[in-house]
Amino acid sequence: MSEEETETAPEKLALDAWHRAHGARMVPFAGYEMPIQYEGIVAEHDWTRAHAGLFDVSHMGQLTLEGPDGDIAAAAEALEALVPGLVSSLKPGRMRYTLLLAEDGGILDDLMVTNTGQHIALVVNGACKWDDIAFLREHLPDDITLTHHEDQALLALQGPEAVDALGELVPAAAELVFMTAGFYDWNGVPLWISRAGYTGEDGFEISVPADHAEKLAAALTEDKRVKPIGLGARDSLRLEAGLPLYGHDLTAEIDPVTAELTFALSKKRREAGGYHGHARISGALSDGAAQKRIGLVLDGRLPAREGSEIFAGDTQVGTVTSGGFSPTLGHPIAMGYVDAAHAEIDTALEVQVRNKRLPARVAKMPFVQHRYFRGS
Incomplete structure (x- = not known):
């Protein structure tokens, strides 16, 4: 077979x-x-x-966490050892984007966490939900109940x-x-x-x-x-929208600073720590990351796909992690990682596509403005 x-x-x-x-x-x-x-x-x-x-x-994956006797605060505090965002400060009905981190600070997944008023709810990526569940069960205290709502x-x-x-x-x-x-x-x-x-x-x-x-x-x-x-x-x-996809733009080898996701690092916890990978992340915040996630706008109509090499002159300085033709903008766009020295907005670069070097420039993300409703 x-x-x-x-x-x-x-x-x-x-x-x-x-x-x-x-x-x-x-x-x-x-x-x-x-x-x-x-x-x-x-x-x-x-x-x-x-x-x-x-x-x-x-x-x-739709998951919930509860502490002993349904204690939401205990569940929030336990989760905070594994993510860099503040969970315990979430009021009922409030959500937060955060990152599930390995012991060394690498990103295991990005997720949404919500205080439902009854428990702490998580929505995790489908491609790694079983790994997430196993990781959470291994690292959360025994008195925290994790439920997978299949x-x-x-x-x-x-x-x-x-x-x-x-x-x-x-x-x-x-x-x-x-x-x-x-x-x-x-x-x-x-x-x-x-x-x-x-x-x-x-x-x-x-x-x-x-x-x-x-x-x-x-x-x-x-x-x-x-x-x-x-x-x-x-x-x-x-x-x-400039939103990263786990397994492509985010992996266990990438930390939140390199991924340009510092907004997900709650300010209070940047200094206090108490979560996986704090030392590595704190170092990257103070010293700067060696590489950065960037957006790219390409000339012409030929899109760059995942794995395409990014060049500055004759030197490869990065790799595309997501790319395609933008229907809204009418030209190719991409996301990837480059050496920090080449990450400034409007930096001219080239991307290898089908044995051709296509002109590209570093662009601000999102490529198309978000239209979230934040209230009148």
Whole structure:
């Protein structure tokens, strides 16, 4: 039997049949069969920018942490040993982006953490959720209960008309602002809704019991402003938004300072420490990182892909980690790492693409301005 035949077959999402009925092309991703596109990546990308796109992100890991007797404070304090962000200061309904760190300060995953008022909730990346769960169970105290909510689906409704579309079904959720969340009832179905996402657009992520996911997806897409959108457009949207993808732009070899994610290092904890990798991260903050994550704008229409070499003159100074053609901007963009001396905005560089050196320049990220709703 070949190695391919012995590999575990991808799992099916709760919405698998629904995706196929809507014309999705399914591909293996993060251990699941996922919809990569329906009408076409560019059309779906543009629709999300102008209207509202519905993404199935149920491959993500939905976890909760509780201390003894449901003690939220104990769970928050325990998690703070593994992440550089302040968790204990989160009020109920508040969210924070943070990083799960290895003992040496390398990034094991990036994630969202929320105080739900009942427990500490985590949403982790699908490709590494099982590793995250194992790591958390190994490093959290024994009196912290970790629950993996495999019976929950996760849908993301993104775009400028997302708030109006969701407001038709759950009016109170439209009052949320960016990085807040809450429990809601939709015709007797319990929903956990957060105003956040991975496209740079305003939008929501909706955790719904898996056996009600199809009913919710159908209700949302009955609205003419909403169309189902695949992984392809999700990737092009997040690249335009300058958002890193774990396993590509972030890895266990990269620390938060090199990754230009210092905003995720709570100011109070930069000095106090008390989390994995503090010594390494503190050193990089004070001495500067040897490399930095940058954005690149390329001339022409030929996109640079992951692994493309970045040059300054005849010297390779970095590598592309994500790249593609930007439908919104009409030219190729990329993200990668270069030696710190070449990371300044507008630095002229070249990228090796198909045996050609293409002119490029370091650009400020996001490439397309975020449109998160932070309140009036």
